[in-house]
Amino acid sequence: MPYLVANDLPDRPAPARFRAALARPGIYRLPGAHNGMAALQAKAAGFGGLYLSGAAMTAQMGLPDLGIITVDEVAFFIRQIARASGLPLLVDGDTGYGEALNVMHMVRTFEEAGAAAVHLEDQLLPKKCGHLNDKKLARPEDMAAKIAAAARARRDLFIIARTDAAASEGIEGAVARAKLYVEAGAEAIFPEALTSVEMFREVRARLPGVKLLANMTEFGRTPSLTATEFQELGYDMVIWPVSSLRVANKAQERLYAELVRSGSTARQIPEMQTRAELYETIGLNAYETLDRSIVASVAPEPV
Structure with a gap:
């Protein structure tokens, strides 16, 4: 989390x-x-x-x-x-x-x-x-x-x-x-x-x-x-x-080379973090739940 x-x-x-x-x-x-x-x-x-x-x-x-x-x-x-x-x-x-x-x-x-x-x-x-x-x-x-x-x-x-x-x-x-x-x-x-x-x-x-x-x-x-x-x-x-940067940089290098070569990311998709995996890692749903749990402030009506 x-x-x-x-x-x-x-x-x-x-x-x-x-x-x-x-x-x-x-x-x-x-x-x-x-x-x-x-x-x-x-x-x-x-x-x-x-x-x-x-x-x-x-x-x-x-x-x-x-x-x-x-x-x-x-x-x-x-x-x-x-x-x-x-x-x-x-x-x-x-x-x-x-x-x-x-x-x-x-x-x-x-x-x-x-x-x-x-x-x-x-x-x-x-x-x-x-x-x-x-x-x-x-x-x-x-x-x-x-x-x-x-x-x-x-x-x-x-x-x-x-x-x-x-x-x-x-x-x-x-x-x-x-x-x-x-x-x-x-x-x-x-x-x-x-x-x-x-x-x-x-x-x-x-x-x-x-x-x-x-x-x-x-x-x-x-x-x-x-x-x-x-x-x-x-x-x-x-x-x-x-180590983490070296691995990330090498993956990016392969991605850009493939885009130049073929004009497509298709061959790199198996090496990618999926959208679902990304959202799970950064906790998108947890943030959305937190956001919904916060009660908006309401200004009082003038007397």
Whole structure:
């Protein structure tokens, strides 16, 4: 049932629900949802939380993931996904959209939009996808200051620190940064672009007691692992950041190619969500029932 017309609206803030889900046994599975429809479909499939990727946001806007969108543009996506699904949402906060004051503004904006959690990364602008080469890193102390600013500004938002240091500073540098970020207020660490099972295992061993997030992106540097395998490695959360967008984009590409080729969508109809399926997913009938249940106001007759 869509969030707006649901009868089981959550009675706790999103960050509290995120922490509660993370405290349960097993790895917290957070599939990427690039818009409200994807959020509804992920919820219907049985997921209890979602992830909003900066790469997915920018790609659906026709832009590269280079840190060029704004806080307010991200808040637009947060609002639609949180409102559609009601699920706790982890949001990609890139580099925080500036320095300490900008980070504080971002945290408040994301919380007000409905986010449950955010991760900040230690790259410098123009930042890149974590699985690309030639990333430039901020000084550890500067990143720690951003984490401290985020922790100070939040009301309850769950703060995750992402480090891209493994590629240039090795596990030693990534772990040293992670410890500094935890001291600054990060509640979990996201070690990005680890390239082997051994690296995942070593990070886990060297950060005892710290919550860890794994990134299972396709076409990247990380080997393909299942959620269960990450769980066995000791990781607490896993994201599939751009998967939903990749599948949707490929389907659209086939549709447009077929229209150019034949001038008809007939061959694509078996691949389409039907009208009935669409209406069921967005809860059209529930909205109509809600609309009919509202009594119209009647102005009193003049005396």
